[in-house]
Amino acid sequence: MAAKTDLSKLNCSLARALAAVGDWWTLLIVRDAFLGVGRFGDFQRSLGIARNILSARLAALVDAGILARRGSPARPTYGLTEKGREMMPALVALMQWGDKWESAGRPPMIATDADGVAVRPVQVISRAGKAVAADQVRLLPGPGATKRTRDFMLAKGRR
Amino acid sequence: MAAKTDLSKLNCSLARALAAVGDWWTLLIVRDAFLGVGRFGDFQRSLGIARNILSARLAALVDAGILARRGSPARPTYGLTEKGREMMPALVALMQWGDKWESAGRPPMIATDADGVAVRPVQVISRAGKAVAADQVRLLPGPGATKRTRDFMLAKGRR
DNA sequence: CTGTATCCTTAAAGATACTG
DNA sequence: CAGTATCTTTAAGGATACAG
Numbered sequence: 001m002a003a004k005t006d007l008s009k010l011n012c013s014l015a016r017a018l019a020a021v022g023d024w025w026t027l028l029i030v031r032d033a034f035l036g037v038g039r040f041g042d043f044q045r046s047l048g049i050a051r052n053i054l055s056a057r058l059a060a061l062v063d064a065g066i067l068a069r070r071g072s073p074a075r076p077t078y079g080l081t082e083k084g085r086e087m088m089p090a091l092v093a094l095m096q097w098g099d100k101w102e103s104a105g106r107p108p109m110i111a112t113d114a115d116g117v118a119v120r121p122v123q124v125i126s127r128a129g130k131a132v133a134a135d136q137v138r139l140l141p142g143p144g145a146t147k148r149t150r151d152f153m154l155a156k157g158r159r
Numbered sequence: 160m161a162a163k164t165d166l167s168k169l170n171c172s173l174a175r176a177l178a179a180v181g182d183w184w185t186l187l188i189v190r191d192a193f194l195g196v197g198r199f200g201d202f203q204r205s206l207g208i209a210r211n212i213l214s215a216r217l218a219a220l221v222d223a224g225i226l227a228r229r230g231s232p233a234r235p236t237y238g239l240t241e242k243g244r245e246m247m248p249a250l251v252a253l254m255q256w257g258d259k260w261e262s263a264g265r266p267p268m269i270a271t272d273a274d275g276v277a278v279r280p281v282q283v284i285s286r287a288g289k290a291v292a293a294d295q296v297r298l299l300p301g302p303g304a305t306k307r308t309r310d311f312m313l314a315k316g317r318r
Numbered sequence: 319c320t321g322t323a324t325c326c327t328t329a330a331a332g333a334t335a336c337t338g
Numbered sequence: 339c340a341g342t343a344t345c346t347t348t349a350a351g352g353a354t355a356c357a358g
Binding site for chain 2 (some may be wrong): 015022028086087093101102107109112116119120123140152153
């Protein structure tokens with residue numbers, strides 16, 4: 001990072017999402033939270049992260065409304081909020097991508113439904129309910145687009 | 160990051176995915192590539208990234224097999240490979256999360272199908288074809304899990 | 319056990335000049 | 339236009355000691 005540009009200014013939801021959770025530790029902490037980890041010490045041992053960094057990350061996640069501190073202040077538990085839980089599809093999609101392309105076909109971890117049956121690969125689904133292939137997905141300006149963004153996207157979006 | 164631990168050692172697909180694409184610029188470059196950007200200069204202007212950084216990131220992405228250099232060596236075009244295109248669901252999921260939680264309901268950009276109709280929010284879908292709520296998704300050890308990972312996940316995974 | 323406070327190292331990012 | 343080569347800055351991360 002170092003002297004990094006502020007991603008949250010880029011007028012892009014992806015950039016904002018990354019600004020909120022855009023480093024390794026943050027997403028891995030969220031993953032641990034999904035796994036049921038809640039204690040400071042458990043995060044620390046699970047991830048091998050330095051205590052001060054973990055402290056800062058947890059505070060940032062609470063600040064961002066992704067985690068919530070619960071229980072006794074002296075010995076709190078960190079749990080996902082709704083905002084945090086809604087990261088699940090992105091997390092699973094990333095994990096599946098890693099499974100397929102970076103784990104040589106031997107995934108250390110798989111996402112399942114409540115019955116323990118592996119879920120489908122996450123897909124982009126059209127309004128009509130059909131899977132949309134990656135090269136068919138288009139990114140178009142939304143209501144929050146600036147003129148600059150709009151011009152850029154329309155110029156480049158023609159394919 | 161500075162003296163960072165090597166994420167690719169964590170035996171976690173998410174960590175490996177993050178190790179491959181785990182910084183802001185990388186994902187934003189991939190996003191631009193989805194938008195049709197292919198030229199060095201266009202990436203540079205679009206993102207406001209320093210030339211040397213862009214150069215390094217593009218090389219890393221090519222090296223990781225996410226982008227491919229095509230056309231004349233003197234004036235190449237960077238295009239997504241299949242591995243790159245398969246990041247789309249994760250990218251869209253992250254973008255939608257940013258839309259909902261970080262863009263005050265005015266998304267600068269929306270994902271649509273080929274007809275320009277906004278796609279559904281990305282969901283985790285069970286083998287049987289039903290949406291799985293975030294708190295119903297379970298993460299279980301896969302074939303590549305080490306004993307340590309397995310023990311950890313089973314201990315924490317009980318909910 | 320859950321942090322906070324320091325100190326230190328290092329690598330990531332920026333700026334910029336230069337080359338093919 | 340598409341990079342490479344330097345140089346500098348800065349902040350992220352690690353280690354560790356200390357506090358409640």
